Amino acid sequence: MTTGRKTTTVFLTVLCALLLTILGLVQEWPLWAWAALAVAVAGVPAAAFKIAAVRRGALPADFTNFIPAAPIERREHRVSRVSLPSNWDDYEFLFSATVRWHPLETHGDDPVLNPAGLAVEAILDRARTLTEQREPGQVSFVQHELSGALGRMRPDRAGHLRVMAENITLTLHEPDQERLNRLAEVRKDEAVWEHQRKYEQSMREYLGADVLKDTGSAVVWWLAKNDNHIERTVADLGLLAQLTSAANDTDIPDRLRGLIAASDEPSTPVGPEQTAPDHFEAFLTGMGLTRGDDKWAMLTKQIADVIRTQDKHETADELLRRYDPPADFATSADDRRDEPEEPA
Template sequence: MIGSGRNTMTVFVTLLLGLLLVIAGVALQWPRWAWPVLAAVLVTAAVAVNRLVSRDRDGFPPHLAMEPDLPIPPAPRQEIRVSGVALPSAVADYDFLFSATVRWSLLESPDGAALINPSGLAVDAVLHRAREITAGQPPSRSALVQHRLAGALATMRPDSGERLLAMALDVSLCLPDPDLERLAKLSTVRKERDVWEHERNHERNKRDYLGDDVLKDTGSAVVWWLSRNEDRIEETVDRIGVLARLTAAANNDEVAPEFRHLVTPPLVPPQQDFDEQSPPGPETAQERHEEPPEAGPDHRMDDVFAWFGFGPHDPDLALFAEHLVQVAEAHGKTEAAAEIKYRFDGRMPENPAEAPPPKS
């Protein structure tokens, strides 16, 4: 078919050229000997055209003359699934479990390059990139780290040897259930410890405030009471003696000499034996008048509570007594603290040395 097309082109060019020469010869009235020359020229022209057409056709491969241009096929991509790979976290012994689909695409190999295992290189490249991210993340944030990994591994990047491009799809990251339970318990313990520390610091601050500030001396106690009862000045003056006794007890000391005249002298009970059948005589009564009986611990505590405005059935009396126990223990007044505990709890302290004296 290619030969017939070439011949057709040769005949067409020869006829066209001959027609032009005949018209030129008739118009110019060439002599008779010019016509044989004209025929020879036409034959030579036909041969030249045929060779020219044949050379142009032979320059293009015949097996591609009728075939269309095809697009270059893309480089093949391959993938492999990895599951349950342990990756380190920011806390020792708490590893993430990593799962993903690793996809890779081979790059052009240099001359003399060694043969490779594409799947192994691709998995190693992806795990290396994932390990750099998880090593600095807390194990309790596995869901957040999973989304971060999905974004970081979503692009094709070359491996260390630049033999292929690798990426990860369908990334999954989790923590084993036992580790999740341990982290939950540790979190609960930390929260409870923080609350306990705050409560203990609050209690310590209260003891320091009462012992080092309010009950540091009688003057501080009076100022503290007056700041809480600004409109009860006369009553504050009447309570100076009780405050002096309370300050002395909190500091394990005696009442200051300048306040002793404001303190009610204790009542001493009679310390004598007599016959039940014989009534006490005048001397006994006189001695009892000269040496009044000493008031017991309960009576002294009732005076202190009454001075602070607490009645025997006041609902806040037990709480106030508990604060007094804390103040006494903070200043080493174990005996006073034991008496107050025994007064309100009705039970002896665990340390026998702290037990209050028996009541007569």
């Protein structure tokens, strides 16, 4: 019985007692009636309280509304920036995730457990198995791999929990990310440089061993370059003879000197004292090129490289000094001699 009900019962009992007392005085009840009234007034509240106690049990009916609910076990834990190994030494992934678990059926003799610790350990073991086989440069791809691999509830090694992870992020230490970016740029530049080096080497081999091997090869090459214009090729025979002589650092054969003398605009008198650079200058001017022209510098560079493959460094250096190619094409003679010789 609640406090309100008790108060009401007592109030009604007292009120009834007063009414009966007034009635007894008016009707002049005998003494035994007054004794019975006193017993009734005292016994009715006691009987009402006793009946109410038997009906409500151990606790009042309304008291159950104030009993706190059983605490709900928290089954998730957040881990942040845990280092995991990668496939590269000294490069580590930083792992963050929300770890969730569900307890399996336990037995009475099981030891007291820390479920959060067991769940985190199980997730890190699963994540490490994957990350240690991946390169740090694949960090974005590995993050998605982990989301799939850890997104399923799986039991831990001891069989106490089923564990999964979500909200996974994977990053690198900032200095490591900067190093990887620089390495990627270097690899790209190296690939371009290697391509250019192979191209130049192939061009030198093509010019030296094929096109400018002798005057006949140069004539065939020039004929193909001019769409089989025989008249133009014949007119340029003297220039081709000079170019071949300069490329091979040899004197022009006597049988070809007449061709040079018959050329339209010889820039340098032809004689036995002429050197390879003299022949080359005659070739350039005969082609209508002038100093400062990009083709002038490009041909100078390529012919000098061809001559250098024949171990005639002095002649190549003389070409570069006399015709002063731009800095993009010229390389100092001392630096070139220090470079290892490339295979033909």
